[in-house]
Amino acid sequence: MTTALNPKYSFDTFVVGSANRLAVTAGRTVAENPGAAYNPLFVYSGSGLGKTHLLMAIGQAVKKLAPGLNIEYLTLDEYVEAFHAAIAAGQGDAFRRRFQGVDVLLVDDVQFLAKRKEMQSELLRLTEALQVAGHQIVLTSDRPPGEIADLDERLISRFSGGLVVDIGPPDYETRVAILRRKAEERAARFAPGVLETVAGAAFDNVRELMGALNRLVAYQAVNETQINAETARQLLGLKAEAAVAVGAAVSRAAAPAADEFGQFLADVTVGLGKAVEAWRARVAEAILRWEGEGYRTRRLEALLQQEAPTAVDDAIGAYEKDVERLKRLEGEVAQLDPQASGQSLFRDPERLADAEAAAAQVRAGGAPPPGPSAAFPLASYAVGPSNDVAVSAVRDVIARPGKKYNPLVLVGKSGLGKTHLLNAIGLELARARGAVVACLSTQAFIDELIAAIDGDHVDWWRARYRRATALLLDDIHLLAGKDRTQQELFNLFNLFLDKERQLVFTAPAAPGALEGLEERIVTRLGGGLVAELSEPDRELKRHFVERALGEPGVPPDAALLDYLADRPVDSVRSLVPVLQRVVSAAAAQDVPLTAGLARDVLEGQPREARRSGGPRTSGIVVSSLGGVKSREKMVWDWPDVADRLIEEYR
Amino acid sequence: MSLVNFTTREITCKIVYYGPGRSGKTTNLHYVYGRVPDARRGRMVSLATQTDRTLFFDFLPIDLGQISGFATRFQLYTVPGQVYYNATRRLVLQGADGVVFVADSQARQLDENLESLQNLQSNLLEHGVDVRAMPLALQYNKQDLPRELILSQADLDDALNFRGVPSFAADALHGVGVFETLKGISELVLKRLAAGSTA
Secondary structure, eight states, rough: OOOOOOOOGGGGGGGOOOHHHHHHHHHHHHHSSSTSSSSSSSEEETSSSSSHHHHHHHHHHHHHOOOOOEEEEEEEHHHHHHHHHHHHOOHHHHHHHHHTOOOOEEEEEEGTTOOHHHHHHHHHHHHHHHTTOOOEEEEEEEEEEETTTTTOHHHHHHHSEEOOOOOOOHHHHHHHHHHHHHHHHTOOOOOTTTHHHHHHHHOSHHHHHHHHHHHHHHHHHHHTSSSOHHHHHHHOOOOOOTTTSSSHHHHTSSOOOOOOOHHHHHHHHHHHHHHHHHHHHHHHHHHHHHHHHHHOOHHHHHHHHHSOOOOOOHHHHEEEEEEHHHHHHHHHHHOOOOOTTGGGGGGGGGHHHHHHHHHHHTTTSSSSSOOOOOOGGGGOOOOOOTTTTHHHHHHOOOOOOOOSSSSSEEOOOOOOHHHHHHHHHHHTTTTSOOOOOOEHHHHHHHHHHHHHHHTTTHHHHHHHTTTTEEEEEOGGGTTTTOOHHHHHHHHHHHHHHHHEEEEEEEEEGGGGTTTOOOOOHHHHHSSEEEEEEOOOOOOHHHHHHHEEEEEEEOOHHHHHHHHHHHOOOOSSSTTTHHHHHHHHHHHHOOOOHHHHHHHHHHHHHHHHHTSSSSOOOOSOOTTTTOOOOOOEEEESOSHHHHHHHHHHHH | OOOOOOTTEEEEEEEEOOOOSSSSHHHOOOOHHHHHHHHGGGOOEEEOTTOOOEEEEEEEEEEEEEEEEEEEEEEEEEOOSSGGGGGHHHHHHHOSSEEEEEEOOBBBHHHHHHHHHHHHHHHHHTTTOGGOOOOOOOEETTTTTTTTTTOOOOHHHHOOOOOOOEEEEOTTTTTTHHHHHHHHHHHHHHHHTTTTOOO
């Protein structure tokens, strides 16, 4: 079914001229990178101009470069015939599977798809499947996709989606080169001027040209004499004028061989023509190369629009220099901020200035440092006598950042809401125009510095934090023993204090009681305000329970609130499992939440409530029964804000 | 000299015929001149002594017409072969795109040939040009002389063509090998043009 690739049809035997250079270059690119460069590659031309040769040359080249790939070459008619046979044998699916497993599909003469709707659908399915799988498709036709009669719009768009190139009739120089090569293949030697005379005739395609050559070869072989240009002209029935092509070059080529100067001129014309046109090949090669690497090539394409641009090599060189610069910039940016790399501007040499600016921004710390979590608004923070001093200080800091309490150190045991308050400050400060609030756990801060040292971009890391208008670090005690981080923080500390930018920290104990921190850090922490968060008082607990259990407009039972607020707990966080036990029990028994129920659950037998306390995952527990009405999730152990965020979005 | 001027759409090739005195450089140019149609050739400038020795240089401009949209001209020069005109030779060599070294095939002239070849290399170096980078063809002229007086092309290749450049046997007086040599050097020059060395 599938036609074998003819070994004669290779790139080596393909005579390249200006009319087919682009198609050949594209074909070579496709053969070197199947499925990667132009997919599909659609080649169209009139009959006898080398489509089949090119298609098979691609197949041969792929076979040579990657022998393991599955290559299929066939004409559309063969494809149709095979499909019909498969359908008749009830093997339609096997047929489809077979072609979907092809790595490089070469289909000749797809113009015969015209008015074959069922084959169009089939080919559409196949091209979609192959493209999705990254397999290469190369198609040839005698006309562009849009001109194939009644071709499905989707196929037109798919065929045009890769690269559509045409092959034009060969110019005089290419015709001479083709004739010389073919004559050599046939071991035929002609008198000077004969091949040039043939090439000067207006043959529409290479096949006719070959036919003319064959006649001369045959005549010469039979008569055992070398024919001259005039005899050739007579044999081929060419009029004197017909042998003269439009250009002066050809007229010179057709001049009698005895005319030494004319012969010399013809030779020089061919050589010079090739040399002058060589710049087009260089530009086209550069375009194909850089397009293949994903760069925009508008500047080079503009060169091709000109007839004879000045300093082509300089232009290509300048373009390549810009691309190299873009590569360096992108590499540098990727190291500093992976998210910032991969932008299209790093692929467009025309936007080199933008890329330079973007890279400079990244170098200067353009990527903002981690900010506060939106999950901790100040409005949802429960306030009572045990924390009202701290909250009042927080409000002052928000009102006058960097001016009143700088730094502010929130101190308290675990579970008292320090992290909530820290993020709440961050959220409020971030509202100000131009504010860049860095709010993160101390552990994340340490990890970032280590990564920066590892990636050799500490300067960039520093710049990133120096841009911040406020620095909020959770669990500052984790700096213990981290000398380098303490050094960096010390420098930042001084900068922020000098510039009156707000610093806020949280710690489990007063700075003086923290071990492993350098004295200079401790004294600076103590230099602002150290606000302590005490064990939750009754009022705070009542507010917390009310918000946790209440529904909008329906406050919980007052006796229940009082009962739960009186429970002896050392932190708000430890109230959470208590509430969950009560809520779970109410849901299990299908009774309303009351003080009596809570008393039974918490003071009597634990029953089902304990079992349904919910899984302990990353330290965040959400009521699995929905009994806690508030949307806020309860936390008893936050390793860091990121964990909380991950849980929020699960 | 710029070989290709894209701005004015002109291509100019300067080819210098170099070699010892009386080797036949001017004869080459005369033969070419005689074969170029009137419309395509400029006036041949020849500054010669009364004994027909080239005093300064010969200059033959040939207009090849429009090729690929470029007005194409070949400028053929000869240099005075005599030893004492070295300054002129150096001057003529300046900006050459290709050199044809015309050797005298007579056995007794071998030393002069070698000396002139060395002189060519030295003068090119004066212009900062390495002879290996310059398109060069050798022509062994006077091959029509009696066999016993001349060296064969193979012998001359052994003696002179140590760089393996194209060489041509010639009888410039009767035109044998003249256009072959010109075509050979043109191909080398155009090859360099295709490779992008247009400066």
